[in-house]
Amino acid sequence: MSKSKTVFLSSLKMAIATFCSRILGLVREQFIAYIFGASGMTDAFYVAFRIPNMLRDLLAEGALSSAFIPNFLEAKKGSHQSARLLLWSLFVFLFILTFLLTSVIVTNSEWIISVVAPSFKADPEKFQTTVYLTQLIAPFIIFVSIAALFMGALNSMGAFFIPALSPAFFNVSMITSMLVLPSILRESGIPIIYTLAAGVLFGGFLQAFVQLPLIFKYKLGPVLFRQGFHTQTKKVIKLLGPGLIGFAATQVNLIVNTILATGTIVGAVSFLSYAFRLFQLPVGILSVSIGNSNLVHFSNAWRNGDKEDAGEYIKGSTHLSWLFILPATIITLTFAREIVHIIFERGKFDELSTLMTSKALYWYALGLPFYGLYKIFVPAFYTIEKQMIPVVASIGSILVNIVFCVALVPHYGFQVLALGTTVSVFLNSQLLIFLFIKNTPFGFKNFYSAKIFKMISSALICYVAAFLIKPYFLFFKFSFIQKALYLGIGFAAMGGSYLFLLWLFGERELVLRVVSKLKSRFKK
16 A cells, blocks of 8 residues: 555544534534624633643644654554553653643633733623633643543554544533533523533543543553553653743743734634634644644654655655645635635624634635644654754744734734734744755655645636636525535535646546545445
């Protein structure tokens, strides 16, 4: 089986599972938009949720996973029992660390919100609600970090579908809490915004718990530490050091962005959060799936000394990322307002909220292809044990983002924060590729090939054509069913046109392979 095919199949398994989770995530956001709209209370929730979510970037989807998987694979080569001991050594370490972090957040929540959202102090009710929500949500970081640890171990064992599906249970918990709890809280005189905190907390627990049956299936259940922690535990923790530096820089960036957003207009944090949720749909389905799959296969090949195979894996992952994320990018850019309208505009989410959210979504969407590359190359540096490189690159791009946003937000509003994210991830991804080439035997042509240029050209032609055709369709005068059909046909037409143009540009084998693989997988 070819290297790109191997990555494609494992990525597809993760993508299908992630698709289910992200769709439920959209349903969750629809419920929030319908019940709460884009208001001061939703701003309070999103700011409170951002605190533990900041830590999640490091412990759930960042440095921990990148450091853990290569070392887990190395331990597994020694013996299955060795890998099992490493998993539970890190479980104990993670639990203690996240418990301490949760305690710090809970006891210092008032000060944290004063720093992150200083403008909230002008509204005592909103400020106090944000503080209480932060305290309630804080333990989420414990559960989501353990869930990420389990996911890394299971991915290393070749299990991709169920771990990728686990976030769906988080979304089910959130949706259920909004269906069941509001009436109970109203009777008790408690603001119904607290239903969201309950959903987050129980959802985080479920995300970890549902992976336990597979942990036992692969004989990775808890183990007694008769002779202390696994010897590689210290190595994984040491690798977290550079990640912590990058994490600290990222948090400064997030804090600056939050301060800037809360200082613009009421609802700005919510507009950005709704837009980012839509942005995360292709990111989660495509970028994260391809990146996680690549990490397992690339790490295996590199640790076994098969540099040629490792190069083929990362080259194949890069091509897959461009191939699938470009059409998602042009579809989102073309139909940003229509997508926000049909998904969110109901209940308390009005036309103005649609307009503001779609502006943010447009600027986020420009960064989609580069976020895909970022998700591939950051973990790869941990595998080749050059983990300080992505940290330095990240700090540089974050500084650019902060300067960019501080200079432009006062003049152009909150949507500049979305554009700043795109500028930052573009610079970061290109710097990472350049430095990866410098530090590995893989040449420039692997990552900047004629094939990628053809993909970009095909996507640009489709976007320009759609931009010229769109004014002939009065979308906002259609009925709901007509709107849904319009978007469905529009998405399919752009995706089909993209593949057809690739065919015309000479990439016939690539197009046929993608079409046949998708057909065979969906028939199953």
